[in-house]
Amino acid sequence: MQIRPLTPVVGAELEAIDLASQCERGFDKAVVEQLRQAFLDHHVLFIRDQSLSPAQLTQFSALFGPIGRYPFAEPIPGHPEVIAIIKEASQQTVFGGIWHTDSAYMQQPSMASVLYAVQVPDCGGDTLFANMHAAYETLDDELQQQLQQRFALHSSAKNRQRLRDDHLRAGAMSATDDDVFEAVHPVVRRHPQTGKPSLYLSPAHTCLFEGEQMAESEPLLTKLFAHALQDDFKCRFRWTPGTVAIWDNRCLLHYPVNDYHGHRREMWRVTIDGEQPLAMF
Ligand code: SIN
Numbered sequence: 001m002q003i004r005p006l007t008p009v010v011g012a013e014l015e016a017i018d019l020a021s022q023c024e025r026g027f028d029k030a031v032v033e034q035l036r037q038a039f040l041d042h043h044v045l046f047i048r049d050q051s052l053s054p055a056q057l058t059q060f061s062a063l064f065g066p067i068g069r070y071p072f073a074e075p076i077p078g079h080p081e082v083i084a085i086i087k088e089a090s091q092q093t094v095f096g097g098i099w100h101t102d103s104a105y106m107q108q109p110s111m112a113s114v115l116y117a118v119q120v121p122d123c124g125g126d127t128l129f130a131n132m133h134a135a136y137e138t139l140d141d142e143l144q145q146q147l148q149q150r151f152a153l154h155s156s157a158k159n160r161q162r163l164r165d166d167h168l169r170a171g172a173m174s175a176t177d178d179d180v181f182e183a184v185h186p187v188v189r190r191h192p193q194t195g196k197p198s199l200y201l202s203p204a205h206t207c208l209f210e211g212e213q214m215a216e217s218e219p220l221l222t223k224l225f226a227h228a229l230q231d232d233f234k235c236r237f238r239w240t241p242g243t244v245a246i247w248d249n250r251c252l253l254h255y256p257v258n259d260y261h262g263h264r265r266e267m268w269r270v271t272i273d274g275e276q277p278l279a280m281f
Pocket of ligand 1: 126
């Protein structure tokens with residue numbers, strides 16, 4: 001297996017690995033170790049030219065942690081752990097179209113997400129990823145210290161109408177107005193495997209700092225979002241059919257670009273369960 005970084009800070013393409021044959025004969029121990037280490041080193045991995053059934057996609061995902069369920073979307077028939085994220089050619093809005101980390105509004109947000117490109121447009125429909133370790137490390141010392149003591153509220157209802165419209169138009173949402181999930185998490189999150197700090201905030205879900213009103217929190221949140229989303233911390237991936245990606249929700253934000261109107265895109269996603277985010281202290 002070869003590992004080709006996309007940028008110095010985030011993302012790598014893996015080459016010379018056939019996941020379907022590994023699934024069939026059982027994953028080699030050395031391959032699994034290499035995959036897990038590459039995941040920790042690069043935070044998001046891309047493997048092109050794969051041909052996987054939903055069951056094989058789940059088998060691959062399970063190498064990284066326990067398989068979970070995503071509460072807002074219907075699974076594909078016969079595979080409760082796999083959801084289809086579809087934007088039809090006739091649709092305008094896209095699933096998850098605001099910078100976010102998956103399910104931050106849950107007490108135990110998902111650790112990682114696996115995405116498999118079933119059908120993608122010839123151009124457009126890229127996904128961007130941003131490294132929140134880098135975002136934290138480049139804050140000044142005083143702000144780092146201050147943020148380490150703080151907690152923030154994440155809500156599935158922030159940007160609710162927009163997200164609701166996106167999901168409903170994408171045919172993937174079954175939630176009603178009663179389905180609001182909220183959780184308070186440390187602003188600076190310690191990665192449970194590497195011990196490294198990251199900024200755990202996103203424009204999609206983070207509403208306020210604990211102990212403040214939304215209006216009080218807004219200036220600092222706006223400043224931190226702008227800092228976190230600068231180009232230096234990002235990579236951009238152009239999908240081709242059969243690409244599998246896995247990303248680490250504990251230290252990345254991601255954003256699917258909605259620039260392919262008139263073309264169909266279908267992805268399958270598996271969620272890997274995570275733990276309650278840890279503070280640095
Ligand atoms: C997601 O936010 O999980 C979907 C990403 C994508 O469709 O590229």
